[in-house]
Every structure is written in C-alpha cells, then in structure tokens.
Amino acid sequence: MKKILFPTDFSEVATNAFVHALEFAKIVQGELILLHSYDLPVFDEQFFHENFKEIYDSLELLQFDLFKDEIPKLRTIADGHHLGKIKMTHRLMGGDLTSNIKKAIQEDEIDFVVMGTSGATDWDAFFVGSKSGSVIMGIDVPMLCIPLGAKHKKIKTIGYRTRFKDEDKIALKKVLNIAKKTNANVKCLYVKTQYSDISKDTIEKWEKEFEQEPIAFFVVTGDEIKDIVLDFVLEKKIDVLTMLTYKRGVFADIFKPRFAVNNTPNFEIPILEIPVD
Template identity: 55%
Template sequence: MKKILFPTDFSEAANNAFIHALEFAKNVNGELLLLHTFELPIYDDHFFPENYASIYSSIELANFERFKEEVPKLKAIAAKRNLQDIVINHRLMDGDLLYNIKSVVANDKIDFVIMGTNGNSDWSSYFLGSNTESVISGVEVPILCVPVDAAFKKIRAIGFTTRYREKDKMELRKVLKIAKKTNAKVRSLYVKTTNSDVLETTIKEWEKEFANENVEFLILPSDEVKETILDFVLYKDIDILAMITHKRSFFESLFDASFTKKITKEVSVPILVMHEN
C-alpha cells in the first residue's frame, strides 16, 4: 500500500487538495498521513518570560484543540465522496514545516506528498517561496501541488515534459504506473528549440522502447518553451502535468510574473513534481 503524506493548515487550499489526495489514494491503493505542524515562539536565552512554560502549554493546547475540531470536518469530506474507507492517520507536530515533512517522509517511508497551493495569484511564491521551494528540492519523493481552484475531475490525460534524457525514462515509467490506475493516457511533450541537441535517433529509440505503453510522444518546435507548455496543457486537455525538476532556476523561469499571470488566468491543473535521479 502506498503511503501519501498530506501536510495541511486546514485552509481552503488545503481542503481542496485533500479531495485530490483522497482520490489519488483510491487510485494508487494508498493510505493518507495527515500532518499539521505549528511553531512555538523562540525566545532569547536572556529574555525568557517568567511564564514561558504556560505560554508553550497554551499554544500546544490551542493547536491540539483546533486539530480535534478540524479532523472530523475532513472525515465528513471523505464520507461525502464515499471515500470513508481510505485509511487516514493523523500527526500533530511542533517545529519547522520542512524539517517535519522531511522527517516524516524518511521515517514513515512516504511514497508521495500532496500539498495545496495558496491560490492562483500566489503560484510563483508557492514554487519559489522558502518553504515550498525547499520542500521541492529537499524531499526526494514526487509531490503533487494542487492550486486552490483546481476542482477534482477524473484523470483522463497526464502530461509529461521531457528532454529525452536517459534518466527521464524512470520518471516516465512512474507516471505510466499512475496512469494505468485510472486508465489515463500519458502525453509526453518535448519542446524543440533552435538550440536543441536531441538526436532523431534518440526520439525513435524512446518511441520503440515505450511502443507497448499508453503514451503519445509530441515534439513541438518553438523557442517559447513556457507558452508552448501552456498551449499543450490547454489544447491536449491535460488533467495533471508531470514535470521533472532540474534546478531552481527552472522553476524561476517557468513561473516568472508574466507567465504566472497568463497560466493562472487560463489553466489551473495540479502539477506532479518529479525529481532528478
């Protein structure tokens, strides 16, 4: 059974992502580990308030009480979608979000992380902000990032961007396994720029190697990589876009201000962030 970590702050974005997490768990025969973190105040060693112990205790109690209030609401969401049989475990932890996520991923042998974004207007800061960018670069399992207004719908087509590198094949196989669970088609995109160094023989080798898989390879010539990816998502009816992280600069270029405004206005799909090996 696959283990899926779902960090939540019980916000609207998180609750929307929870629906995706439930459906994803159903598709991959997985169980959810719901994680809520909170940070205690940090005081200078020389300026501890006299009642610091009671301050810590009250913050912990308040977070525990909120946790108790919110969990039944999530269970109600699951029941409404007839997914109450999905196994959901709960974890309340204090401390840094990234540290806790990395710790849980390692100790609980997590296979996927699913997180909600703060909304369309915040895509760039979501991917490039200190917390989430660190999660993307610091966690070695695939991460499904769900925009707040990405309503769940049956997954019929998964987009996969590639540069036809040998190490991309492993990630494509992971995507194909997910696609098989929902009978979805995988559409692989390579944006061929004027500086492209991919040989035609390499492309033919890929097509031959994956000939028996439910994958369609598209090569689109363009020097406007970001806009071509957007068009691909729009016109090929992509429900989830799987992308392999190369380095932070890749996300900085992909989610710059002008492109973010365009992509969030026209399309809102979850992005499955894969990692280089």
C-alpha cells in the same frame, strides 16, 4: 500499501487539496498521513526563562485542540466523497514546515506528498511564492501540488515534459503506473530549442520502446519554453502536468511573466513533481 503525506493547515486551500489526496490514495491504493505543522515562537530566554516551557506547552495544547476539532470535518468530507474507507492517521508537529515534512517522510517512509498551494491563478506564485513552492526542492519523493482552483475530476490525460534523458525514462515509467490505474493517456512534450542535443534517432527509439503503452510523443520547436508548455496544457487538455525537478531556478523560470497579460487563461491543474537525483 503506499503512504501519502498530506500537510494541512485546515485552510480553504488545504481542504480543496484534501479531496485530491483522497482520490490519489484511491488510485495508488494508499493510506493518508495528515500532518499539521505549526510555527514555534522565538523567545529570548533572558526575559522568558521561567515561563518558557509553559508558553510552548500552551501553544501545543491550542494546536492540539484545533487539530482535534478539524479532523472530524475531514472525515465527513471523506465520507461525502465515498472515500471514508481510506485509512488516515495523524501527526501534529511544531517547527518549520519543510523540516517537519522531511522528518515525516523519513520516519513514516512516505511514498508521495500531496499539498495545496495558494498560487491559484499565477504559476510563478505557485512555485516560488507559496508554501508548497518552498517545499518542492527540499524533498526526495514525488509531490502532487494542488492549486485552490483545481477542482477534482477524473484524470483522463497526464502531461509529461521530457528531455529524453535516462532519468526521464525512469520517471515516465512511474507516471505510466499511475496512468494505467486511472485509464489515462500520457502525452509527452519535448521542447526542441536551438541548444537541444537530442537526435531524431533517440526520439524514434523512445517511441519504439513505448509503442505498446498509452503514450503519445510531441516535439515542438522553439525557445520560449514556458509558452510552449502552457499552450501544450491547453491544447491537449492536460488534467495533470508532470515534470522533473532538477533545480529550482530552471523549474521556476518556466512559469514567469506571461500571466500578467490581459485575457490570459488560468492554469489551475495539479502538478506532479518528481525529484531527480
């Protein structure tokens, strides 16, 4: 059974993402591990030496009470979506969010992370300014990021940005496994810029290899990668966009200034991040 880590602070953003996490667990036949991570205050022991432990103990108790009160609400949400049979366990951890996620991934042998993001209408904030943006580059398992405006719906089309590299093929097969479980189609986009080094022969070999799969390949020529990707999402009615995480700078650059333009539509869809070694 796949293990899915769901970090939550019990906010509106996290609660919205929880429904996606439940549905994703159903798709991959997995269980959820709910993680509530809270910051630990930094005190100068010179002034708080005697009460140091008491302060931390009281903070932990306060967070435990919050955790205890919120868990039944999440179970009610699960029951309301007829997903109450999804197995759920819980972790309460003090300290840095990213560090706690990494620790939980290792200790619980996590396969996926599902996490809400507050960058609801601005993908630059989505990947750079939100909590999930700070986590993306720090973990080595696939991560499904859910913006607040992304209401759950049946996944019919999964978008996948490829560079026709070996690592892309490995990730694409993972995406195919998910697509088959939800009867979705996969639409792959290759942006051919002036610096592209992929031959027509390579593309044809990929098409031949995957011709029996529910995949369609699209090659678009241009140097405005971010605009091409976003137009692709709109035109092909993508429900989930999948991308490989190479390094933060390259990834974040795809989602910049366009959103300051008037009448720009919102792109509130889940993003599945697959890390590359």
